[in-house]
Amino acid sequence: MEENQTPKQDSAEQPQRPFRGLYRHVKVSVKTLDRIIIGGIAATVLLVLFGIANNGYTVTFDSRGGTDVPAQELMYGDLVAEPEPPTREGYVFSGWYSDENCRYPWDMETYQVSQSMTLYAAWEEVP
Amino acid sequence: MTKLKDKKPSKLEALKAMSPKDRNRAIGDMLMNNAMFIIIAIAVVGIWIAEPTFLSIPSIVNIINLTAAKLPIALGVGGCIILAGTDISAGRVVGLSACIAAGLQLTTNKLFPGLAVMPVPVAILAVLVTGACVGFVNGFFMAKFKLHPFIVTLSTQLIVYGIILIYMQLGTNSGQTLSGMSEAYRNFVTGKLFTVGNTAVPRYVLYSAIIAVVVWVIWNKTTFGKNMYAVGSNEDAANVSGVNVVKTIIMVFMLAGMLYGLTGFMDAARIASVNANTGLNYESDAIAACVIGGISFVGGIGKVSGAIIGVLLLQLIFVGLNYLSVDQNLLYIVKGMIILVACSIDMRKYLVRK
Numbered sequence: 161m162e163e164n165q166t167p168k169q170d171s172a173e174q175p176q177r178p179f180r181g182l183y184r185h186v187k188v189s190v191k192t193l194d195r196i197i198i199g200g201i202a203a204t205v206l207l208v209l210f211g212i213a214n215n216g217y218t219v220t221f222d223s224r225g226g227t228d229v230p231a232q233e234l235m236y237g238d239l240v241a242e243p244e245p246p247t248r249e250g251y252v253f254s255g256w257y258s259d260e261n262c263r264y265p266w267d268m269e270t271y272q273v274s275q276s277m278t279l280y281a282a283w284e285e286v287p
Numbered sequence: 288m289t290k291l292k293d294k295k296p297s298k299l300e301a302l303k304a305m306s307p308k309d310r311n312r313a314i315g316d317m318l319m320n321n322a323m324f325i326i327i328a329i330a331v332v333g334i335w336i337a338e339p340t341f342l343s344i345p346s347i348v349n350i351i352n353l354t355a356a357k358l359p360i361a362l363g364v365g366g367c368i369i370l371a372g373t374d375i376s377a378g379r380v381v382g383l384s385a386c387i388a389a390g391l392q393l394t395t396n397k398l399f400p401g402l403a404v405m406p407v408p409v410a411i412l413a414v415l416v417t418g419a420c421v422g423f424v425n426g427f428f429m430a431k432f433k434l435h436p437f438i439v440t441l442s443t444q445l446i447v448y449g450i451i452l453i454y455m456q457l458g459t460n461s462g463q464t465l466s467g468m469s470e471a472y473r474n475f476v477t478g479k480l481f482t483v484g485n486t487a488v489p490r491y492v493l494y495s496a497i498i499a500v501v502v503w504v505i506w507n508k509t510t511f512g513k514n515m516y517a518v519g520s521n522e523d524a525a526n527v528s529g530v531n532v533v534k535t536i537i538m539v540f541m542l543a544g545m546l547y548g549l550t551g552f553m554d555a556a557r558i559a560s561v562n563a564n565t566g567l568n569y570e571s572d573a574i575a576a577c578v579i580g581g582i583s584f585v586g587g588i589g590k591v592s593g594a595i596i597g598v599l600l601l602q603l604i605f606v607g608l609n610y611l612s613v614d615q616n617l618l619y620i621v622k623g624m625i626i627l628v629a630c631s632i633d634m635r636k637y638l639v640r641k
Contacts, residue, residue, distance in 0.1 A: 186634060188634070190635060190638055193631055193638065197628060197631045197632055200624060200627055200628035201326055201628055203624060204628065205326070207617065207621055207624065208330070208621060210617075211608065211613035211614055211617040211618075212608075215613050215614070217614075235612045236609060236611070259464075261464070263466070274609060276614065276615060
């Protein structure tokens with residue numbers, strides 16, 4: 161619509177002072193920038209909408225040598241449902257932990273999910 | 288000058304006086320220049336409608352806490368951006384400071400076996416010195432050799448990461464996560480300041496506010512601050528008018544380093560466990576916050592309030608998307624897009640300015 165502008169208005173679009181700083185080599189018109197901004201915003205919004213459409217966090221269980229435990233798809237603020245305890249020959253299962261060193265136990269009854277994560281099984285050797 | 292200001296009509300009146308074409312253009316400019324704020328406002332309202340607990344008191348306090356925790360690093364990066372530079376070593380310096388602060392405060396110290404828990408001021412001093420040292424290296428190479436800020440800070444980022452990894456191997460620690468810090472230290476940072484409703488506001492919100500005030504005074508009321516803006520907007524002109532450019536650049540980066548150090552100091556106690564990856568990618572959040580808040584890559588332009596608004600808006604968005612259970616991996620892409628769009632908007636603002 162505004163493609164056929166008079167030269168006078170075109171000159172109004174030129175930068176009135178040269179760019180400085182990190183932009184000093186930039187040569188771009190306002191119209192191009194507008195397209196880039198609108199395109200960028202549209203892409204970001206679509207990405208976020210895609211994320212919202214596919215929302216949910218995956219809690220995976222690393223049984224570390226024991227029988228496999230299926231992963232759970234949960235929403236923010238949900239509690240992890242206590243899975244069937246895994247078994248491992250020669251060991252006794254002693255709970256799920258949020259870190260590999262088994263220092264921080266995951267309390268299934270009070271802790272809420274706020275991100276995708278892995279819970280690690282702790283094992284005690286059968287004496 | 289004052290007379291001219293008195294006669295200047297308000298923005299609305301000026302808009303009415305324009306021809307329809309100019310008016311459309313002015314409105315278009317305004318919409319485009321504030322596109323990021325408009326989008327974020329719409330997103331916040333949208334998230335609030337989908338998840339009403341998003342704007343409940345505990346959630347708002349949480350957002351303010353996160354803003355306070357990320358503010359010092361954003362102010363540090365902001366200073367570097369005002370110099371028309373940037374600092375991508377920021378996150379790693381936060382990590383190193385967090386490791387050092389934690390290392391001095393462990394109750395059973397595996398890093399330095401036998402070392403008693405140090406008083407809290409010693410830890411603060413240690414992180415300030417660490418940050419200032421890295422900042423000095425950054426500033427020195429940038430000011431003396433005119434190297435590109437990205438290259439210098441990329442190098443220091445690598446160097447600092449190496450130091451973190453070696454530091455974590457000290458004693459009998461062998462790279463494990465540091466946890467179990469002294470009660471005095473944890474309480475100093477995360478102790479209760481006051482409660483809103485039933486939600487406690489931690490002390491580091493107060494420290495962050497104090498840091499913001501101090502930085503505001505430095506940027507606006509000291510010769511150093513004025514020199515910083517002068518060097519940022521035109522280095523040659525500043526040099527001609529007698530500003531010591533080299534000293535100013537070095538000092539800006541040292542100040543930034545100290546702010547990263549304080550961020551690390553607060554983060555170690557806030558998260559209560561520190562490993563070699565603490566602070567990873569913090570600089571990307573800080574840069575995004577600064578650009579959203581109007582601290583421009585043009586150089587010499589930016590305010591403390593801009594950094595605060597930028598950090599707050601970014602936290603609002605990401606806490607909100609967390610509430611909607613959006614995949615964390617996707618959020619990295621969103622963050623990158625936000626930086627690109629914010630830079631385009633920033634560029635547009637100074638392209639049309641008369």
